[in-house]
Amino acid sequence: MKVTLFIPCFVDLLYPRVAISIVRIIERLGHQVDFPEELTCCGQPAFNSGYWDEARDVAGRVLARLEQSEVVVIASGSCGAMLKVFYPDLFAGTPQAEAAQRLRSKCYEFSDFLVTKLGVTDVGARFPGVATFHDGCHGLRELGLKKPARALLANVRDLTLVEMKQAETCCGFGGTFAAKFPMISTAMGEVKCASAFETHADFIVSNDSSCLMQIQGLLDRQKSGVKTIHLAEVLAQS
Amino acid sequence: MSTLVQRFKAQAEIVTRDLRHRRLIQTALGNYEIQRDKRKAAFIDWQSARQLAAETKWDALNHLDAHLEQFVRRLEARGTKVHWASTGEQACEIILGLAREKKARSIIKSKSMTSEEIHLNDALEHAGFEVVESDLGEYIVQLRKEPPYHIVFPAMHLTRDEISDLFTRELGSAPTSNPEELTMIARRALRQKYLTADIGITGANFAIAETGMISITENEGNARLTAALPKVVISLLGIEKVLPRLADLALFLPMLAVSGTGQPLTCYNSFYGGPRQPGESDGPEEYHVILLDNHRTRLLADGEQRDALHCIRCGACLNVCPIYRNVGGHTYAATYSGPIGSVITPHLRGLQDWKHLSQSSSLCGACTETCPVKIDLHHHLLQNRRNAARQKPGFLEQTGFRAFAFVMNHPALFRAVAVVGRWLQPLHALVKGGRLDPLRPWTKTREAPVLAPQSFREYWRSRP
Numbered sequence: 001m002k003v004t005l006f007i008p009c010f011v012d013l014l015y016p017r018v019a020i021s022i023v024r025i026i027e028r029l030g031h032q033v034d035f036p037e038e039l040t041c042c043g044q045p046a047f048n049s050g051y052w053d054e055a056r057d058v059a060g061r062v063l064a065r066l067e068q069s070e071v072v073v074i075a076s077g078s079c080g081a082m083l084k085v086f087y088p089d090l091f092a093g094t095p096q097a098e099a100a101q102r103l104r105s106k107c108y109e110f111s112d113f114l115v116t117k118l119g120v121t122d123v124g125a126r127f128p129g130v131a132t133f134h135d136g137c138h139g140l141r142e143l144g145l146k147k148p149a150r151a152l153l154a155n156v157r158d159l160t161l162v163e164m165k166q167a168e169t170c171c172g173f174g175g176t177f178a179a180k181f182p183m184i185s186t187a188m189g190e191v192k193c194a195s196a197f198e199t200h201a202d203f204i205v206s207n208d209s210s211c212l213m214q215i216q217g218l219l220d221r222q223k224s225g226v227k228t229i230h231l232a233e234v235l236a237q238s
Numbered sequence: 239m240s241t242l243v244q245r246f247k248a249q250a251e252i253v254t255r256d257l258r259h260r261r262l263i264q265t266a267l268g269n270y271e272i273q274r275d276k277r278k279a280a281f282i283d284w285q286s287a288r289q290l291a292a293e294t295k296w297d298a299l300n301h302l303d304a305h306l307e308q309f310v311r312r313l314e315a316r317g318t319k320v321h322w323a324s325t326g327e328q329a330c331e332i333i334l335g336l337a338r339e340k341k342a343r344s345i346i347k348s349k350s351m352t353s354e355e356i357h358l359n360d361a362l363e364h365a366g367f368e369v370v371e372s373d374l375g376e377y378i379v380q381l382r383k384e385p386p387y388h389i390v391f392p393a394m395h396l397t398r399d400e401i402s403d404l405f406t407r408e409l410g411s412a413p414t415s416n417p418e419e420l421t422m423i424a425r426r427a428l429r430q431k432y433l434t435a436d437i438g439i440t441g442a443n444f445a446i447a448e449t450g451m452i453s454i455t456e457n458e459g460n461a462r463l464t465a466a467l468p469k470v471v472i473s474l475l476g477i478e479k480v481l482p483r484l485a486d487l488a489l490f491l492p493m494l495a496v497s498g499t500g501q502p503l504t505c506y507n508s509f510y511g512g513p514r515q516p517g518e519s520d521g522p523e524e525y526h527v528i529l530l531d532n533h534r535t536r537l538l539a540d541g542e543q544r545d546a547l548h549c550i551r552c553g554a555c556l557n558v559c560p561i562y563r564n565v566g567g568h569t570y571a572a573t574y575s576g577p578i579g580s581v582i583t584p585h586l587r588g589l590q591d592w593k594h595l596s597q598s599s600s601l602c603g604a605c606t607e608t609c610p611v612k613i614d615l616h617h618h619l620l621q622n623r624r625n626a627a628r629q630k631p632g633f634l635e636q637t638g639f640r641a642f643a644f645v646m647n648h649p650a651l652f653r654a655v656a657v658v659g660r661w662l663q664p665l666h667a668l669v670k671g672g673r674l675d676p677l678r679p680w681t682k683t684r685e686a687p688v689l690a691p692q693s694f695r696e697y698w699r700s701r702p
Contacts, residue, residue: 007694009646013656014687016694035698041646046639048601048620050627054639058646089617141603170560174600179679181247181598186683187254187564188600191264217684 001031003113004069006062008079008209009041015209021236022075022110025123029114036065042082043090048175052090059090063099071106073113075232077139077208078175080109085142109139111207111231115148122155125235130160132201134192134215135168136208149207149231156234166195173214189218196226207231242571243594249569250598259395259566266394267557273500274554280502281492291493292612295548298447298480299538305447305480306529312450313527316512321528326356329530333358333439333472334365336526340470342367342436348454348461349373350441351389351551352474352530355573355586358439370431372460374424381408387567389574390498390553395566428460438468438522440510442475443550444490448483451511452527455491455504462508471522473510476530478538478547490550497554497610537585543618546581548611555605555615561598570595577605581618589626596622653695660689 003026007019023033043058062083066072074080084107091100114120133153139145153161172178172188192215196204204219204226206212212228219226253259278284298305310320323329337345345367347353359380362369371380375392379385381404386392393401398415405411411423440461444453452473454461465471481490495501514521537547556562556576567575572583572595580595596619605615627636645651666686669675677686692700 009652010687012694013659013689016690016692016697019694020697037695037698038649040649040652043643043646046642048623049597049635049639050620050623050625051631051636051639052624052628054636054643057643061647137600137602137604141607168604170600170602170604172560172600174602177598177600181250182679182682183247183251183254184561184564184598185600187260188560189684191260191560191564213687214684217680217686220685221683 002034002070003031004034004036004066004072006039006042006066006072006074006079006083007035008074008076010213011075011209012040014213015230018209018230018232019075021230021232022073024236025114025232026073028123029118029120034069039065042079044079044082044086045175047082047086047090048177056090056094059087060096063087063091063096063103066103067099069106071108071113071117072103073108073110075110076210077109077136077143077145078210080107080112081138081142083107109143109145109148109207111139111148111152112143112145115151121151123152123235125155125237126157126159127234127237128158129203130162130199130201131203131205131229131234132162132164132196132199133167134164134171134196134204134206134208134211136206136211137170139207140168145207149205152231152235153205159234162199162201164195164199164201166192169195171211171214173210175210178214185214186218189214193218193222193224193226197224202226203234204228205231205234242591245571246569246594246598249571250565253566253569254564260564262395262397263563263566266391267563270500270557274496274557277496277500277502281496287489287493288610288612291489291610292545292548294481294486294489295611296545298482299478299544299547301482302477302480302538305482306477309445309447309450309480310527310529312447313512314450316450316515318450318512318525318527321526323528323530323532326530326532329356329474329528329532330358330361332528333474334361336470336472337362337365337367337437340436342470344368344370344431344435345437345439346370346372346431346435346464346468347376347439348441348456348464349376349392350439350474351386351573352441352476353439354385355532356474356530358474370428370435372428372431372458372464373456374421374458374460377424377428378404381405385568385573387575388553388556389551389576389578390556395568432463432467435464435468436470438464438466438471440465440471440473442473442479443494444481444487445475445479446484446487446509447480449509449511451484451509453487453491453507453509455494455507457499457501457505459506462506465508465510465522466520469522470524470526471510471513472526472528474528474530476532476534478534478549493610494550494552497550497608498552533586537582540585542621543581543585545611545613546578546585546615546618548613549578549582550611551578552610554608554610555613558604558608560600560602560604565598577615577619578613581613581615581622584622584626589622590630593622593626596620596626653693656689656693660691663689 043055047055087100378393513525
């Protein structure tokens with residue numbers, strides 16, 4: 001299968017190892033990876049702020065380029081939700097409405113792609129440590145992905161997964177919200193971290209780097225030894 | 239009115255740092271979640287129940303005119319006087335007129351968020367009437383001269399000791415931290431008020447079109463006393479409270495109780511359909527029903543967000559909302575707080591003045607997931623943001639997003655920005671967290687992420 005990778009802007013610049021891990025895992029499973037370098041961003045910041053014309057400017061190119069793809073894997077639940085759930089809203093009533101609907105059915109968030117599309121739950125990874133999983137809201141509620149990441153983590157050797165009480169509580173990132181209302185965003189993140197600490201896990205794993213950026217930022221400020229790591233980075237280790 | 243945003247942010251700044259508040263609310267709502275889940279599990283299929291409730295409300299609203307006419311006809315047939323109020327001011331005027339006509343002095347009220355919405359107590363007190371809230375939580379916040387903190391739990395932000403102090407100060411009671419004793423203190427004070435009240439004012443949980451009856455659900459019996467003892471009783475309700483059939487309550491009463499408080503059913507469920515009928519031993523001599531629009535029809539006309547009128551004011555969306563939990567109910571400074579308040583307040587009171595409530599959300603969707611009548615709450619926040627930007631775009635913000643779109647649509651420029659960013663990154667340490675830091679909203683409380691030495695794009699190009 002030829003898999004088109006959609007790498008969000010912040011993953012490209014801040015967390016390239018997440019994308020590299022995804023490439024390695026997909027290639028290891030015997031598939032070919034295609035990376036359209038001309039695509040930089042899904043347009044979500046403008047969309048969430050209400051500037052839908054500007055969002056359409058960015059999203060239109062994504063839509064056009066991915067038209068030819070067989071299957072699209074997105075390295076973030078949030079950007080995945082943007083392509084899969086919000087593009088149809090964004091392009092409703094425009095000439096690209098149908099293209100947005102077509103794209104919807106071939107988009108997969110990374111963990112969903114492995115488990116649902118490929119039927120793989122064991123990628124042969126080994127990761128010694130105790131981890132707790134943070135459900136990114138967009139992946140969880142817009143895409144309905146509670147199970148795939150956990151199914152994959154269950155098969156990682158030497159890894160113990162301890163669920164935190166508030167696994168499904170928002171970390172407080174929320175895109176531009178984190179900058180517009182930093183006090184609320186920070187308090188939400190602190191609640192999240194406190195719940196993770198209760199598990200005594202060494203790692204907070206998630207399939208969304210944007211959530212992890214928020215959580216790691218708070219952990220570092222608190223000088224905590226707990227580390228965040230993306231699911232793909234865990235799965236790429238052997 | 240930028241002052242509303244500024245006030246919101248200033249208040250949020252204080253409350254989010256108040257760790258005592260955080261603990262109190264997290265614990266209270268954590269306990270609520272446990273109870274709610276236990277009661278939800280008693281439903282054979284909660285999701286189907288939500289679907290049915292949403293469809294019932296959808297039907298009720300899409301035939302609102304017919305349902306309201308039927309509701310009013312039945313009420314009037316039993317001698318109820320029905321009043322229609324387009325605005326909050328009109329509703330207040332109607333009630334003031336009745337109070338003057340009856341030469342009332344004292345008015346007792348049971349819990350009604352709609353009366354909060356129209357600032358009824360202020361209007362009555364201003365005109366010289368004594369108004370007493372009879373719901374315990376409402377009574378407490380009334381004594382404190384503050385609005386309810388929560389749609390369902392008006393005084394949940396207070397500890398027993400704070401309530402004891404308040405009672406000692408206002409009622410002269412002996413200090414106690416025993417909840418039963420505190421309740422008895424309020425009860426003793428309130429019983430007298432029921433007996434002397436000339437008018438009772440209630441809200442409504444549901445308006446049953448089929449039978450022309452108002453359904454009130456409560457845990458303290460205070461609404462029953464409010465509606466039974468005074469000679470004149472007035473019920474104030476929004477026109478969206480209508481349910482087509484009495485049988486619909488078989489679903490809505492348990493759903494409201496489970497979502498609202500985590501109870502299987504609320505303790506007292508009463509119906510009111512008119513004044514005392516011939517041969518009846520109790521009930522008021524006069525019964526008035528005031529049907530309030532106050533911009534609900536504006537929401538009804540909005541095809542995208544009409545479902546916000548499904549709301550049964552259970553407060554479930556507030557309870558699960560991480561924003562509400564961290565900023566608390568008073569920060570919103572709106573009658574309806576939490577996600578539902580953020581959705582409807584712009585419709586009720588003006589989009590530009592209240593758009594900040596829609597912006598102050600991470601769009602996590604916990605509200606939509608929990609809403610028993612399936613209001614698409616967090617997506618409505620997105621639509622409010624879009625409508626606000628469309629109606630009156632912020633110059634800086636729009637320019638910013640145009641620049642953003644331009645950069646993202648020119649990959650070479652995107653790469654160049656990344657390279658420049660990497661050059662400038664070491665300099666960031668000089669200003670980090672300070673007034674000159676462009677990332678200050680982030681770095682004030684969090685460490686900033688670091689641009690990787692090699693982006694994924696660069697890695698991809700360098701692959702053999």
